[in-house]
Amino acid sequence: MKLTKILMAGILSVTIASANETLNNSMNIMQQGIEEVQFGFINHNEEIIRKGIEAIKKGNTMFSDEALIKQSLPSDKKHMVNVASNAAKRITEDAKNMEAYLNAKAYVKATEVYSDMLNACSTCHSIVRSW
Ligand code: HEC
Numbered sequence: 001m002k003l004t005k006i007l008m009a010g011i012l013s014v015t016i017a018s019a020n021e022t023l024n025n026s027m028n029i030m031q032q033g034i035e036e037v038q039f040g041f042i043n044h045n046e047e048i049i050r051k052g053i054e055a056i057k058k059g060n061t062m063f064s065d066e067a068l069i070k071q072s073l074p075s076d077k078k079h080m081v082n083v084a085s086n087a088a089k090r091i092t093e094d095a096k097n098m099e100a101y102l103n104a105k106a107y108v109k110a111t112e113v114y115s116d117m118l119n120a121c122s123t124c125h126s127i128v129r130s131w
Helices: 002-042 046-064 066-072 075-103 107-128
Strands: none
Touching: 002 046, 002 066, 002 107, 046 066, 046 075, 066 075, 075 107
């Protein structure tokens, strides 16, 4: 019985640790993507912008699962999962729109979407970090 409990606790902490690792990985991929997009806009390098958007989409896939979003929120912020989830959805939408504007060579419009995306990052971080 005791052993079972210890084992269960062990498994649980490994699960939590790997969830944190997934979160940090996803965030770091998105961070890298955001930096590439910014670099690309400033240097007018469309290839780097598109590479960055791909990274952001990849990093954001973890948040297509609302349960994972809830899990990554602090215990006193779980009730704000909808706001956090909407921020993640906005990032997905923004990525699509940015690509559409790039295809249309509407670069200024694409940078507006980029700003909205940064704002979506901060919206979720403001919940997580109690800004
Ligand atoms: C749905 C919520 C949510 C969204 C949207 C979100 N993040 Fe995060 N982010 C988190 C959580 C939770 C943490 C971990 C807690 C912390 O660092 O405050 C985090 C942490 C981070 C970190 C620190 C990672 C580390 O290794 O410590 C970076 C970098 C980051 N996010 C980048 C981004 C970028 C860039 C975007 C937008 C493209 C973004 N995040 C959007 C929830 C989110």
